[in-house]
Amino acid sequence: MRLLFVTDTHLRGVAPRNRTDDFVATLKAKLGEVAALAAEHRVFAVLHGGDLFDVPVPGLGVVGEFASILRQIEAPLFIVPGNHDLHGQNPETLMRTLLGFLGRWGVVRLLDKSPVYLDDGNVRVQLTGAPYHFAIDDGGGDYIVKKQNCDVAIHVCHGALLDRSFGPMVKYTLIDDIAARTQADYTLCGHYHLGYQDVCRDGRWFLNPGALVRLSASPGELSRWPAVVLIRLEGTGARHETIRLKSARPGDEVLDRGAIEDAAFRARKRQExxxxxxQIAEPSAFTRSDPEAILSRVLAGMKERPEFAAVQAEVMKLWAEVREEAGKGCVSSV
Ligand SMILES: [Mn+2]
Incomplete structure (x- = not known):
């Protein structure tokens, strides 16, 4: 049994800023290549890691642009809803989205934690999914599955399951924190567009080949090549290969370098x-419990900077809003 995994296709009818090619034509070529790969390898199913379209309810014109290509995929398409498939990233809205509609129509099969079984008489596969939701990376429980009544268990996820730490500013789950707890032979992940090198822990694989499309002109996107994964199953054995898309172009041919340099400049300025x-707000300042004193101290240290007036006005406006929300000046600590 062969299965094809693709993720974050973000089908859309307009080009993102920073793309220099005919983006819709590129999307069609890539989707066409996925359909051709599915046919060439006679896959039993195509697995999609979420974010099929870029918005939850695209216009019918946009849907129609891609419908004939999606129809070329003869194998059933199993998909886990991603944040872009949902209104306000809220799973409860799924049935009001295109993906929910396609699921009910039977065009795609929506995956969740209830197992679905694929059986070709040779291999029996347990298929589960972890759809996106706000708390998917709180504790990592969504990434953990039990393997039952099958030869191979595959779990398809849309969350920030990562191979390395990303610092305190973003929520994520480390593969190493859940690897020993899940029984899935393959955990296939979308959502983090840059992807990572295949990870193997005690014979269990954790794969994210990256998004099918490069939407932003970040250095990471510039240097990577869009790819899909082909999994071959035989009895209880499994192997996989990453297939780089022939229809993709080198990043610097389709992404605007000027925008990349602008982004680098902004990042440097932000760091400064x-x-x-x-430097201004040395640690002792934050041990005080009076937030207004902390704000005043930080602002006072910036007086010489040209952006001072604008920053002060914005900070005070935000602070007033916070006080208002919290009940007319009842906030006494941050
Ligand atoms: Mn995405």
């Missing part, structure tokens, strides 16, 4: 600014 703020 944060550095200044850190």
């Amino acid at each position: 600014f944060l550095q200044t703020v850190r």
